Amino acid sequence: MKTKISLLFYLKKPKNYQKGPVPIYLxxxxESKRAEFTTGRECEPSRWNAIAGRVTGAKEAVKSVNAYLGNLEQQLLDAHAALVRNGALxxxxxIKNKYLGxxxxxxxxxxxxxxxxERMKALIG
Structure with missing residues (x-):
């Protein structure tokens, strides 16, 4: 059975946000049921491309974050494929639990x- 899986990277600003980097969530x-967790990376909101789900820029740090997000996406797709191979729900x-171990x-x-x-002792009295 085919299931449609969607992965979305987004920024989650805290309620008391001032300025500075904010965490990137996945x-x-x-099938319209969601699970989310933090990626462990941060980004300036002005440098975030919401459509692509990646950080914009050409610096080495930006490339590193984007490579990490791409690797994370691939690991989640691999976890999904492993669940399909095992016939799991x-x-x-x-999928999140499989990725997190x-x-x-x-x-x-x-x-x-x-x-x-112990249960047998309780039955005997």
């Missing part, structure tokens, strides 16, 4: 056995 949209949150908590065998024994 929004993942899958594709949502904005699952957040997954279901693994339970060790000894903890499962201990939990089982």
């Amino acid at each position: 929004r993942i949209t899958v 594709i949502t904005a949150e699952t 957040v997954g279901p908590k693994q339970r060790l065998l000894m903890t499962v056995i201990a939990d089982h024994n």
